[in-house]
Amino acid sequence: MTKKMINDVGISSNEFISVFNQLQEGEKTADKLEKMLDQLEGKIEAILSETNALDSKDKISKPVEDHENNDISP
Numbered sequence: 001m002t003k004k005m006i007n008d009v010g011i012s013s014n015e016f017i018s019v020f021n022q023l024q025e026g027e028k029t030a031d032k033l034e035k036m037l038d039q040l041e042g043k044i045e046a047i048l049s050e051t052n053a054l055d056s057k058d059k060i061s062k063p064v065e066d067h068e069n070n071d072i073s074p
Helices: 003-009 013-061
Strands: none
Touching: none
């Protein structure tokens, strides 16, 4: 934006610089948050993968219960 355009909008150069700096800080914060969310997503995927592997292993290693030999009384 040129000074004429800034003046046409009705803000001073100092106000424009301040808003621009705030915008840059907001973009930096958004980038940091995006990286943190990506890391969190990776950790969640690793936990889910490990949980699924343990669940599969548990299902394989558990013997099937023999319901015919169980005495179930009402």
